[in-house]
Amino acid sequence: MSLTVLALAGCGHKTQSTATSSSSSTATSAKVSSQSQASSANSSSTSEKQTESNASLESVDPKNVAGAVLTVGAQSDEAWQSLLDSASNGDGDLKVNVVKATGMVTETGTGMFYSFTLDDNDYGEINGYTISQDEKTIYLYREQSRGSADRIIQPFKTISVQQVVKAAQQSKVQEIANNTTIDADN
Secondary structure, three states: OHHHHHHHHHHHHHHHHHHHHHHHHHHHHHHHHHHHHHHHHHHHHHHHHHHHHOOOHHHOOHHHHHHHHHHHHHOOOHHHHHHHHHHHOOOOOEEEEEEEOOOOEOOOOOOEEEEEEEOOEOOOEEEEEEEOOOOOEEEEEEEEOOOOOOOOEOOOEEEEHHHHHHHOOOHHHHHHHHOOEEEEOO
16 A cells, blocks of 8 residues: 555656646746847837937938927027027028038037028027037027127037937928028028
8 A cells, every 4th residue: 555655646746747847838938928029129129219329410301400400499498489489480481591600609510500590680699500520419509699709609508410300200390491491601
């Protein structure tokens, strides 16, 4: 009788070991599947971030760039908000005068300064932006009109090209762009 009990006890242990191994295998398989899904989600997120970091102003119409820069900058400056409101509600058309930035601003970037006016009126202020040499950063400027030719303007804010490219897709920016003119002073 004791031999039978011992044999049965040994069989029970084997069955329990097989069941444990099977549930362990299922748990491992579920864990691997979960990790694979998480890896796939991270890969998708990384791909979106790479696309954002590759954002370029070349893919956006210059009028839309101007409208997007004004829209993003208006979030941080009252004067820019006033320009944006007027350009948005029909009080005036946005005009961008492109001039050489040398000796005018601290961050000359590509060498051009994009100055905002409404219907060619600057209302006694210099409002505009420059684009960094690597075209990844945009410097925003606002100051009362200069009384001295020696004065150089500092940016009030720095924004990324990604912010501008994203903002350029807004319908409000596209409406502003439709009523924007660009005058390049060569």
